[in-house]
Amino acid sequence: MVIDFHTHIFTVSIMGEGFLKGSEGILEGLDFVGVGPTREAWDGMLKELGSADLDQMGAVYLQTKSEAGIDKSVVFHVDIAGLQADMNYVEANRWFAKFAQDHSDRVIAFAGIDPHRGKEGLKVFEKSVKEWGMKGLKLHPLACEFFPNDKQFYPYYAKAMGLGVPVLFHTGPVGHMKMNYSNPVFIDEVAADFPELKIILAHIADPWIKESISIVTRRANTYLDISGGQILFRTEPDRFYRTLKLLLRSPARKRVLFATDTLGTANSFFVSDAEWVRVVKGLASSRYSADIPVDQNDVDNLMAGNAKRLLGLI
Ligand SMILES: [Zn+2]
Numbered sequence: 001m002v003i004d005f006h007t008h009i010f011t012v013s014i015m016g017e018g019f020l021k022g023s024e025g026i027l028e029g030l031d032f033v034g035v036g037p038t039r040e041a042w043d044g045m046l047k048e049l050g051s052a053d054l055d056q057m058g059a060v061y062l063q064t065k066s067e068a069g070i071d072k073s074v075v076f077h078v079d080i081a082g083l084q085a086d087m088n089y090v091e092a093n094r095w096f097a098k099f100a101q102d103h104s105d106r107v108i109a110f111a112g113i114d115p116h117r118g119k120e121g122l123k124v125f126e127k128s129v130k131e132w133g134m135k136g137l138k139l140h141p142l143a144c145e146f147f148p149n150d151k152q153f154y155p156y157y158a159k160a161m162g163l164g165v166p167v168l169f170h171t172g173p174v175g176h177m178k179m180n181y182s183n184p185v186f187i188d189e190v191a192a193d194f195p196e197l198k199i200i201l202a203h204i205a206d207p208w209i210k211e212s213i214s215i216v217t218r219r220a221n222t223y224l225d226i227s228g229g230q231i232l233f234r235t236e237p238d239r240f241y242r243t244l245k246l247l248l249r250s251p252a253r254k255r256v257l258f259a260t261d262t263l264g265t266a267n268s269f270f271v272s273d274a275e276w277v278r279v280v281k282g283l284a285s286s287r288y289s290a291d292i293p294v295d296q297n298d299v300d301n302l303m304a305g306n307a308k309r310l311l312g313l314i
Contacts, residue, residue: 001303002070002071002072002303003307004072004073005074005307006202006225006259006261007263008263009057010049011049011050011053011057013085014077014085015083016086017050019085025175027039027042028175029174029175034234035231035234035270045265062107064264067274070277072106072304073107073260074108074109074135074136074259074307075100076109077092078138078140079140079144080114080140080144081117081144093124096109096134097134110135110137110138112138115146119155135165136160137156137167138167140170141170141186142171142172142178143170144181147186148186158194161194161196166223169200170202171202171208172204172205183208188215191219194221197221198221199222200257201215201223202261204226206228209232217251220251223310224247225258226256227259230260244280248295253302254309256301257302284299
């Protein structure tokens with residue numbers, strides 16, 4: 001079984017024109033490390049996102065995931081309070097909740113809320129879990145420009161703990177956004193202050209891989225989703241395999257989660273979901289870092305078992 005713990009469905013209707021234009025820096029960054037798509041492929045993807053509506057993209061998403069052999073995936077809205085889009089954040093979250101309800105065997109939805117929305121956002125969060133059946137909270141400190149350890153946002157963590165759902169934080173730089181907000185070290189304090197709260201550090205967060213691993217190996221309430229690792233895999237396969245294999249030998253091996261971070265577009269821009277599944281599944285038999293033996297059972301847990309336990313599916 002394969003569970004993809006980090007996915008998106010983006011359209012202009014929920015993200016607005018501004019967000020997609022602002023993603024330009026991503027292309028430059030990927031180009032620099034040699035894994036970028038061509039300008040044509042990138043523009044093609046933006047066009048696909050701009051012309052499709054959510055229901056259409058949802059159908060493409062299900063198709064892409066199923067072709068890649070992904071049985072279940074966690075999906076969420078990225079809410080950025082300053083952005084203008086046709087659908088507001090409540091409607092967008094409602095759509096994701098309904099998408100998960102309509103495909104309950106395949107899709108799990110987390111609420112995506114910019115915590116700058118304060119008390120109003122907290123109410124929406126509570127409603128999304130209690131009434132709409134959402135299973136967690138996604139926060140994006142980078143895009144929303146906040147530090148996770150800022151005490152004004154602690155009510156969100158307290159609420160998640162009360163509702164018994166995990167909080168997933170984006171970590172690591174993206175495009176032209178101010179990278180300081182995405183440093184995982186600020187999440188360590190939250191994990192210490194809320195030892196009962198399950199916290200997922202999203203992405204391998206290069207250039208802070210060591211920081212992420214240090215947090216996740218020391219704190220039993222923290223998890224790491226490996227989405228974004230595709231770039232490391234493409235550019236430095238030896239470091240990619242070594243990092244992942246060492247993680248599977250560490251106390252964090254029960255808390256590492258397979259994830260893609262892909263948008264559900266047919267047009268995937270550097271490693272397809274299918275290839276990513278194959279690469280990570282084949283970890284134990286890779287010729288890289290053959291000096292670090294890995295138990296297949298730990299790989300299976302990475303692909304699905306750890307996510308199942310975290311989400312209470314077993
Ligand atoms: Zn993401």
